[in-house]
Amino acid sequence: MxxxxxxxxxxxxxxxxxxxxxxxxxxxxxxxxxxxxxxxxxxxxxxxxxxxxxxxxxxxxxxxNHLQSWIFQGAVLAHLGRYPSALASFDRAVSLSPDNREAWIFRGAILASLGHSAESIYSYKQALKLQQQEAVICKDYPLWMPTDMLAGLVDLAG
Known part of the structure; x- marks a missing residue:
């Protein structure tokens, strides 16, 4: 053990x-x-x-109702390949804080992995909209999230 x-x-x-x-x-x-x-x-x-x-x-x-616990739980579930459960965690995070960019970003990444392109793009657009409202970049999201999960965001921004 x-x-x-x-x-x-x-x-x-x-x-x-x-x-x-x-x-x-x-x-x-x-x-x-x-x-x-x-x-x-x-x-x-x-x-x-x-x-x-x-x-x-x-x-x-x-x-x-601890937002960051939901976000980090979702990221761990993504690492484990449990995308529907990860999506549920990010959905919960978005419901707790609709103005949280990181929740929208990760929600978009999971939706992209599940093949839900339109919903994924909507989530990314929400995150970008929120980013434009503030000058501060997301500070505490899990940087160890699988890089392939965030590829869609790069594509959308490029």
Whole structure:
């Protein structure tokens, strides 16, 4: 068993007691959510996508409306080739924050991978529209997203 698997099993087995304590304090819930989220990001960047997915799912059980958890979960699902589930994550992110460029970009990439060109272009156009409204480029989206997933954006911009 590798480190990521053993850590996931250990944290999962302790999640029952963590869930019990969450109800005692919203600050504790935020802290536990943050730990799961950061753990997921680190595991994903190291290529432990299944373990990262488990972490993002745990984070979302605690804070189901955390935008970045949905975005990173979608990116991990894309790495795992689970495009319909990835799309559902990005759809959720867009519903939580319709003005979030990164959610639209990744949604477009997944739709392109699924062969839904018109919907993909719509998502990319939404992202570009939002980009034109602000001077800041997307800061925190998963740069480790598969490059072939973002090829459509380059084609659209070129």
């Amino acid at each position: 590798d480190l990521a698997s053993s850590t996931t099993m250990e944290l999962s087995s302790n999640s029952g007691s963590a869930s019990h304590n969450i109800s005692n304090s919203s600050a504790t819930a935020q802290t536990i959510h943050h730990i799961w989220f950061i753990r997921g990001k680190l595991l994903a960047k190291q290529g432990y996508h299944e373990a990262a997915l488990a972490s993002f799912k745990a984070a979302l059980r605690i804070q189901p």
